[in-house]
Amino acid sequence: MIEFDQEPPKRQFETLIPLINVVFLLLIFFLLAGTMQPAENVAVSLPKGALNDKERDLPSTLIVEADGFVWLGDRVMDAKIAGHFVKQHLGEEGSRRVAVKADRDAPAEAVLELMEGLREAGVEQVTLLTERGS
Amino acid sequence: MFEEPVRRRGMASLTPLIDVVFLLLIFFMLTTSFLQTQSLAVVTPAPSVDELPTDARVVEIWLLGNGTIAIDGTPVERAALAEGLKQAIGERKDLTVTILAEKGSKTQALITAIEAARQSGAKSVGTARVERIAP
Numbered sequence: 183m184i185e186f187d188q189e190p191p192k193r194q195f196e197t198l199i200p201l202i203n204v205v206f207l208l209l210i211f212f213l214l215a216g217t218m219q220p221a222e223n224v225a226v227s228l229p230k231g232a233l234n235d236k237e238r239d240l241p242s243t244l245i246v247e248a249d250g251f252v253w254l255g256d257r258v259m260d261a262k263i264a265g266h267f268v269k270q271h272l273g274e275e276g277s278r279r280v281a282v283k284a285d286r287d288a289p290a291e292a293v294l295e296l297m298e299g300l301r302e303a304g305v306e307q308v309t310l311l312t313e314r315g316s
Numbered sequence: 317m318f319e320e321p322v323r324r325r326g327m328a329s330l331t332p333l334i335d336v337v338f339l340l341l342i343f344f345m346l347t348t349s350f351l352q353t354q355s356l357a358v359v360t361p362a363p364s365v366d367e368l369p370t371d372a373r374v375v376e377i378w379l380l381g382n383g384t385i386a387i388d389g390t391p392v393e394r395a396a397l398a399e400g401l402k403q404a405i406g407e408r409k410d411l412t413v414t415i416l417a418e419k420g421s422k423t424q425a426l427i428t429a430i431e432a433a434r435q436s437g438a439k440s441v442g443t444a445r446v447e448r449i450a451p
Contacts, residue, residue, distance in 0.1 A: 198334065201334075202330065202337065205334070205338060208341055209337060212345055213344055216347075217350075218349075229424040230424065231354060231356060231427050233356055233435070234356075235354075236354075236355065240355070246423070284423045286424040286427075287422055289419075289422065290422060290445065291419055291421070291445040293426060294417055294426070295445065297361050298360065305360060306359065306360060307358065307360065308358055308360055309357050309358070310357075310358055310427065311355055311356075312353070312356055312427055313354065
């Protein structure tokens with residue numbers, strides 16, 4: 183009877199190395215290319231725009247849902263009275279900068295009503311967040 | 317006697333490393349977002365329409381409730397808004413652009429109008445909401 187040399191099972195580590203390489207590359211890609219954002223309780227699809235004023239570090243974000251309701255933190259309110267709450271909120275934070283995240287299907291009058299309320303609360307300029315596109 | 321212990325330290329097991337790297341990968345895949353947001357600074361509007369100037373040096377953009385946009389009453393396509401606004405303004409750079417949003421108009425139209433007004437080179441941009449734009 184002919185005896186064959188038994189091949190020792192040594193190759194499993196070698197085959198794993200390309201996999202590890204690819205996974206590391208993906209990991210580094212996601213680390214560098216992505217930006218972390220705090221999760222928000224409302225999902226809005228931002229309106230598309232072309233201009234970018236590149237404002238950074240906007241502390242208070244108001245979210246206008248597609249049905250016109252306004253979220254400030256975890257409170258939901260009508261656009262008419264949002265200015266009052268923003269005033270209280272800004273008093274706590276001591277900042278005059280407000281960003282507005284409005285859904286692209288939100289009624290424009292709700293956004294404008296909110297901005298009027300913000301004017302009354304002493305906010306001269308708001309930042310509307312948009313998404314790149316046309 | 318006892319056998320010599322086999323020295324196998326040259327190739328420590330890679331499996332825990334791979335597990336951790338996969339976990340990190342999945343974590344970053346789920347938590348990162350590639351949505352690039354832009355910001356558009358807008359001056360808050362005056363509380364009443366009556367405070368807006370209405371003399372001849374004003375170009376009005378109407379955001380109508382049915383989704384159409386008009387410049388001083390002439391309907392324009394959304395894509396042609398910036399161009400139409402440039403024509404309406406012409407060489408007079410001291411103009412004010414007023415954006416009137418009728419009940420039922422959407423935020424997307426408002427943003428489009430604000431950006432067009434900004435790019436047109438008008439001196440100032442005002443916004444106001446109205447119940448209904450008189451034809």
